[in-house]
Amino acid sequence: MPAPAIEIHDLKKRYGVQDVLKGVSFKILPERINFIIGRSGEGKTVILKHLTGLEKADSGEIWYDDLELSQASSKKLRELRLRMGLLFQDGALFDSLSVGENVAFPLWFHGRASAKVSHRKAEELLEGLGMAGSFVRQVASLSTGERKRVALARALIMEPEILFFDEPTTGLDPLLSYQVDELIASAQKTSGATVLVVSHDIAATLTLAHQVSMIHDGRIVASSSPAALKANPNPEVQKFLAGETD
Amino acid sequence: MSTNPLIQMVAFFGRLALESIFHLGRYSILSLRALALSVLPPWRLRTLFRQMELVGVNSLFVVILTGLFTGAVFTLQVIYGFRRFSAESMVGPTVATAMTRELGPVLTSLMVTGRVGSAMAAELSAMKVTEQIDALTVMGADPVKYLISPRILAGIIMLPLLTAIADAVGVVGGYLVAIGKGLDPGQFASRIEDIVVIGDVYNGLIKSAVFGLILASVGCYMGFYTKGGAEGVGRSTTHAVVCSYVAILVGDFIMTAVMF
Ligand SMILES: Nc1ncnc2c1ncn2[C@@H]1O[C@H](COP(=O)(O)OP(=O)(O)O)[C@@H](O)[C@H]1O
Ligand SMILES: [Mg+2]
Numbered sequence: 001m002p003a004p005a006i007e008i009h010d011l012k013k014r015y016g017v018q019d020v021l022k023g024v025s026f027k028i029l030p031e032r033i034n035f036i037i038g039r040s041g042e043g044k045t046v047i048l049k050h051l052t053g054l055e056k057a058d059s060g061e062i063w064y065d066d067l068e069l070s071q072a073s074s075k076k077l078r079e080l081r082l083r084m085g086l087l088f089q090d091g092a093l094f095d096s097l098s099v100g101e102n103v104a105f106p107l108w109f110h111g112r113a114s115a116k117v118s119h120r121k122a123e124e125l126l127e128g129l130g131m132a133g134s135f136v137r138q139v140a141s142l143s144t145g146e147r148k149r150v151a152l153a154r155a156l157i158m159e160p161e162i163l164f165f166d167e168p169t170t171g172l173d174p175l176l177s178y179q180v181d182e183l184i185a186s187a188q189k190t191s192g193a194t195v196l197v198v199s200h201d202i203a204a205t206l207t208l209a210h211q212v213s214m215i216h217d218g219r220i221v222a223s224s225s226p227a228a229l230k231a232n233p234n235p236e237v238q239k240f241l242a243g244e245t246d
Numbered sequence: 247m248s249t250n251p252l253i254q255m256v257a258f259f260g261r262l263a264l265e266s267i268f269h270l271g272r273y274s275i276l277s278l279r280a281l282a283l284s285v286l287p288p289w290r291l292r293t294l295f296r297q298m299e300l301v302g303v304n305s306l307f308v309v310i311l312t313g314l315f316t317g318a319v320f321t322l323q324v325i326y327g328f329r330r331f332s333a334e335s336m337v338g339p340t341v342a343t344a345m346t347r348e349l350g351p352v353l354t355s356l357m358v359t360g361r362v363g364s365a366m367a368a369e370l371s372a373m374k375v376t377e378q379i380d381a382l383t384v385m386g387a388d389p390v391k392y393l394i395s396p397r398i399l400a401g402i403i404m405l406p407l408l409t410a411i412a413d414a415v416g417v418v419g420g421y422l423v424a425i426g427k428g429l430d431p432g433q434f435a436s437r438i439e440d441i442v443v444i445g446d447v448y449n450g451l452i453k454s455a456v457f458g459l460i461l462a463s464v465g466c467y468m469g470f471y472t473k474g475g476a477e478g479v480g481r482s483t484t485h486a487v488v489c490s491y492v493a494i495l496v497g498d499f500i501m502t503a504v505m506f
Contacts, residue, residue: 052384081386092377096369106385109392 003161003194004065004083005030006051011060013046020046022218024060028211033188033195035205037240038215044198045089047215048164051196052086053077082110085155089166089198091147093139093154100126100135103153112158125153128183130176144171152180156187163187165197169204177201181208202241206230214240276390276470277398277463283388284395293392297400301462302408304365305358309408310415312357316349317341317416321423338434339441341420342413346442346450347506350413352498355405355457359490363465366397367486370469371479379470394466398459405458406451413450449505456501457494464490 006028013021020043028034036044049055051062053069062069064080072080093102103122107113113121119135126134129149142150152168168184169177181204188195199205205212206226213223216236222229229237248254321341328337370393373379382389417438424434468486472478 049380054380054383078386081384084384086381086384088377088381090377092381094373094378094381095376109385109387 003031003192005063006162006194006196007061007063008047008051009061009063011047011050011062012058013043013050013055014058019218021050021057021060024215024218024220026213026220026223028194028196030194031192032210033185033197033208035209035212036196036198036215037200037202037205037212039240040200042215043218044215045166048086048166048196048198051164052081052084082158083160084162084164085158085160086163087148087151087155087165087168089170091151093142093147093151095139097139098135099131099137099139099142099150102139102150103157105154106158110158118157121157122153125156126150129153130179145173145176148172149176149180152183156183159191161191161193163193163195165195165199167198167200169199169201177204184208202243272471273463273467276394276467277459280390280394280398280463280466283391284399286391290392290396294396294399297396298404300365301358301362301400301404305354305361305404305408306411308357308361309354309412312353313345313350313412313415314419316353316412317345317419318423320344320349320416321420322427325424325427325429334429335433335437336441337424337429338417338420338436338438342417342438342442343446345416345420346413346447348450348498348502350409350416351405351450351454351457352494354409354412355454355461355494356491358405358408358458359461359465359487359494362401363461363490364483364487366462366465367469367483368479370394370466371472371482372469374470374472375475375478389470394463394470397466398462401458401462402455403458405454405461409451409454413447446506449501453498453501453505456497460493460497461490464493 008027009025011021011024012019024043024047036047038044046055050057050069053072056070067076067080069077094105097105100119100122101108103125104118107118107121108115112118123132123135126132126149129152131146131149131153134146134150139147139150148168148171152165155163155165163184165184169180172180184195184197185208187193197205197208206229209226211223212226212229213220214229214237215221221234222232222237224232230241232238248257321337324337324340325334328334328340370379373393379389379393382392421431421434425431465486468482468489472482
């Protein structure tokens with residue numbers, strides 16, 4: 001199946017008294033690298049949770065081609081999820097499993113590959129992320145940056161056609177950040193996946209992204225190519241680009 | 247909000263009732279779904295065996311100790327009473343009946359709740375707050391089937407086994423105390439077979455299977471719906487133990503009234 005076109009219409013979500021999403025609308029370019037930027041606490045992770053069906057919106061629609069998420073049967077939702085990979089902001093690694101078992105888990109769980117093949121694939125991915133020989137390590141022994149890379153490998157192993165990355169390079173040193181960015185770019189290029197990255201890294205955003213959307217105060221205030229974003233007159237956008245995050 | 251204390255009290259109990267109904271409903275749905283999913287393929291036997299091992303191994307020592315001392319102390323009390331009526335020959339059967347009908351199933355389940363039910367709640371709630379359960383969901387792995395079904399099945403299967411061990415050890419404990427107290431060894435054992443009917447043993451084991459279902463499903467429920475950080479983990483563990491205890495004792499009363 002080709003990577004789907006994803007569209008969000010007027011998504012609203014309130015937690016208690018806090019209005020987090022006040023009407024978020026934007027399109028995700030299919031088979032391209034899309035970025036969401038915005039200060040922390042603006043609701044970027046919340047958007048990803050809605051896109052993956054982990055959270056239910058108060059109102060609004062999320063379309064995957066001609067499937068609307070809130071109307072999807074649980075079977076359809078499951079099928080859709082098999083086409084997705086999500087890197088959680090904090091990794092969400094299974095701490096009862098070793099590093100390698102974590103990475104190979106999706107393949108093993110869905111019976112997509114023999115134990116030997118999934119083991120090899122997991123090791124290859126780990127190696128590409130500078131974690132050769134970590135297969136048998138315990139998750140508890142990992143540093144923040146290592147957790148992130150293991151989680152990244154787990155998101156990639158099924159070679160999904162929709163990839164969501166929640167701050168893939170936050171907490172990594174510059175060299176590792178660069179490697180992870182390269183990996184995301186090359187994974188997208190070879191698979192033609194639709195990629196959505198949540199990021200604080202302005203430099204990476206401007207070089208990697210085909211499209212950048214910025215969230216501010218519960219709404220998308222800009223959604224354009226990086227070049228057009230730089231020319232955007234909105235002061236919030238300019239403040240963010242100038243690095244005045246928080 | 248009214249300041250009238252009567253209205254406030256009514257409101258309080260109203261909220262309490264509503265909340266209880268909410269939890270009971272959500273708990274029932276989760277448990278029934280987990281049970282239904284456990285009979286549907288694909289069966290992950292390795293996961294089930296792993297849970298059975300955890301339930302069994304974690305509890306075996308404490309169950310043996312509990313059985314031994316319960317049988318022993320119960321015998322002490324019974325000997326003291328029965329001697330007055332020269333009914334020493336009834337000590338053995340009385341201890342065996344009490345162990346298999348009541349003390350074995352109930353005390354084993356309470357001990358296993360403390361060891362295993364609480365551990366299930368802690369494990370699942372830690373998985374919940376670190377988004378591991380969300381991660382399973384996004385991977386297309388139903389966390390109820392993958393995490394909860396095997397735990398509940400393991401509880402149902404292992405509790406009768408542990409109870410049988412506690413029953414046997416309890417009778418042995420009683421036997422040792424009886425001998426220590428100068429009872430004739432043959433006298434303790436001889437009438438057990440005549441008086442303890444096999445139905446007592448079976449009913450006790452059926453009870454313990456129900457208790458196993460209760461302690462595992464309550465532990466999983468509390469863990470699965472944890473909210474809010476590390477504090478939530480602690481809270482769900484405590485709730486799991488307290489709610490299981492109450493449910494086991496109430497369930498025991500109901501089953502005993504129906505069975506015997
Ligand atoms: N499950 C939740 N319950 C209550 N508040 C939440 C929940 N999830 C997110 N929030 C709140 O929504 C806001 C946006 O969070 P998030 O999407 O994580 O921000 P970020 O843009 O940094 O990823 C935060 O203020 C957060 O506290
Ligand atoms: Mg976030």
